[in-house]
Amino acid sequence: MRFDDTLDTVLAADLSSAFEQQSVYRQLVDLIGRGRVPAEDRAIETLAALIPQVPLAVRSASARGLAFARPPAALVALMARDELSVAAPVLRTAMLDDGEWTALLPALAPSGRAILRHRRDLSSSVLRALESFGPSDYVLEDGREVAAVPAVADQPLAPVADAIAPEPDPVSQDQVTPRSDPVVAGPFSSFGAVALTIPIVADAVRDAETRGDTPIESTAAPEGPFEIADVVARIDAFRERRERSAPAASPRLPDAAAVDRFRFETDAKGVIGWADGIGRAPLLGRSLMLAGQVGAASIDASAAGAFRQRARFRDARLTIDGEGLAAGGWLISGVPVFDPASGRFTGYRGTARRPRAGETAAPPKHERNARPDAFRQLVHELRTPTNAIVGFSEMIEMQILGPVADPYRDRAQAIRRHARDLLGAIDDLDLAARIETDALTLRPEPVSLRAVIGSVVDDLLPLCELRGATIAIPSRDAAVQGDRHAIERLLGRLVATLLSATRAGEVVAMELTAGDDGEIELAVARPLALAIDPVMAVDEIEDDSTLDAAPLGTGFAIRLVGNLARELGGSLAIDEQQLLLKLPAATPVSAQRASKL
Incomplete structure (x- = not known):
């Protein structure tokens, strides 16, 4: 007999921290969506309670992960009522029967039903159910109050001024009287009534009635159906008057995106003395011979190499810092110029252009x-x-x-x-x-470093015995301000990485001191086999035991420790003798010294 307690294990998790809430949400969506556990009411209720606590990016990623996973109807209904970025991936690919779709449609937002209307694999009964929501889904909602529309098509349309309830106009306030008739609810509206809610139409109508214009064909109220040609003529006349009365626009300067090329010339020493088509201030005085960072501009070394040989160069990289038309990356090309009479080299003439898509190493x-x-x-x-x-x-x-x-x-x-x-x-x-991705959640609190180090060393005792090394715990204690879980992870990965580089009989000594800048410094003796720059060094694995400590390599582990230390407000430095880890003190160092005095 087999008993699967996966769902009970996930639901029994501690939800006190944001990390645990996100983890439980992702696990429940994955397990239920892929059919690994049943969609029980308690699981769905837990997901619904976690939605306000889990960031939208996490919920959207979980929804995208269910592509073609055939989630059950209960999970689809829950995620379809979430934000559109969560509902859209599920509604595009979910596979439900006709009864489940029909029961789900009333709970969807108009945007969710719009997604289903673009699917071509739904049955005719589901499509008919979708069509029944047409009058409510196709309403244009802009917060305006529109007057009643006659229910009978052959009744005359209400005057245009009566059909609009805009803000009072000082000029036309005494000419237009708002209607007091109640709004008659109806499932459909005529095209003319919908057109009256468009801002440009409303402005044109108000302008025409304020000026006392008469309709195009007669001064009497139009009989029969609404004539759209009347509104179109009023719109054209209103636009024409507005364009004639508008002040002349000032000439617009080209923006940075419009300037994509310029020309330049250098003297015999390679110094740029002339530029055309762009702001010359960042370019004048820059030399092709000085590769690398030169003030506000950085020039590729290929241009300097070509200059020494008096040869042409093509698509050398030029980067200009700051703001303005010249800022950004350029590809410059140049040809040497010689005096026709004497044959003496006089400089370079060239052009520069913006890199096209695919010519830069950086991804979009x-x-x-x-x-x-x-x-x-x-x-x-x-x-x-x-x-x-x-x-x-x-x-x-x-x-x-x-x-x-x-x-x-x-x-x-x-x-x-x-x-x-x-x-x-x-x-x-x-x-x-x-x-x-700046998604690391930290909860600062006072943490005893010596206690954390002792716990880490106890967990790594088997590795110490395997390597034949010894760890000397600091004799004194110090409290730092940071997230306890993150500090345990940092010290655990740091000590395990150092043990992987130790040899038999080697001692990894640790010492805690208080720095002068409000930080606690943990100095750890550097094993002889650890490179001074382990991030750039190539890992040398002597035996399989190192895999237990640094499965991704020593460089990755040290880089991870350094990044985590920076997230905690500290730093990690390595020299020939030791590794120096700095973390913010729980209380200022000056206060600690004053209390001792």
């Missing part, structure tokens, strides 16, 4: 913003099967489903150990993505 802005979110979604997809691997390996190792031979139990233990290492790497990737 929307891709840069979307890439971390997509990466976090991938990390979430990796975490789910890895957790399943850990669970199944534990079942085999503990013989829950029946007796298992010892060799298979040993294999299951190895699978569980490596899967947990993989989970640690996945957590590191998720943490790095959250730091990059």
Whole structure:
């Protein structure tokens, strides 16, 4: 007999922190949407309660992750009532039967039903149900009060001035009397009544009646259906008068996007002395011989190399800092110029243009913003099967489903150990993505560093015995201000990375001191095998034991520790003797010293 308690485990999670709320929301949407757990009422109620607490970006990413996953009707109904960025991905791909669609339609917003109208796989009964919402979905809502529309088509249309209830006009206030007739509700409106709600139509009508203009064909009220030609003529006349009375527009200067080319010339020393087609201030005095950063401009080294050989160059990169027409990146090309009489080199003449799409290494802005979110979604997809691997390996190792031979139990233990290492790497990737997208939630509080270090060392004792190294815990304690979970993660990853670089008999000594700038400094002795710049160095793996500490490499771990330290308001520095970690003190250092005195 098998019992699946996945849903109970997720619902029993602690929801006191924002991180846990987002995690539970993502897990419930994934499990229910992919049919791994039933859509029970308690699960749907939990999701509904978490919606106000979970950011819209997280909810939208979870909805996009359900593409073609066939979520149940209860989950579709819940997410369809959310914001449009959450409802749209689900409504575009959800597969429900006719009865479920018909029951869901009244609860949808007009925008949600509009999405369903663009689907071509819905049955005729669902399409007929959608058509019944047409009168309410197609209403143009702009906050205006429109007068009643005659229910019978052959009745004359009310005067135009009576059909509009605008703000009182000082000129026409004594000429136009608002109607007091009650508004008659009706499912349909004539085209003329809808046209009267358009601002340009209302302005034209008010202008015509203020000036006392008569209708185009006769001064009497029109008989029969509404004539749209009358309104069109009034609109044209109103536009013509407004254009004649409008003041002449001042000439507009070209913006930065319009200036995409310029020309330049240099002297025999490569100094730019003339430029045309752009602001010359950032360019004059810049030399092609000085590659790299030169004041407010940065010139590619390829131009300097061509200048030394008096050769032509093409598409060298020029970057101009600041604001204005010249700011930004350019691709410059030039040809050497020689005196026809003497053959003496006189300088360069060239042109510059803006880079086209695809000529720069940087991805488009929307891709840069979307890439971390997509990466976090991938990390979430990796975490789910890895957790399943850990669970199944534990079942085999503990013989829950029946007796298992010892060799298979040993294999299951190895699978569980490596899967947990993989989970640690996945957590590191998720943490790095959250730091990059500014999605890391921190709750500062006073934290005892010595207590956290002691807990981290206890967890890493097996690795210490495997490496034959020793960790010397600081003799004194100090309190820092930061998120306890983040500090534990920082110190755990830092100590594990240092242990992976130790050798037999080596001691990793730690010492806590109070800095002069309101920070607590943790100095850690640098193992001899750790590079001075581990971020740029190539990892050298001597044995498989290092995989337990730094599965993604020493450089990634140190970079992650440094980024996390900056998020906490501190820093990480490495020199030949030690690693110096600085974190904000829980109380100012001056106050600590005063209390000791």
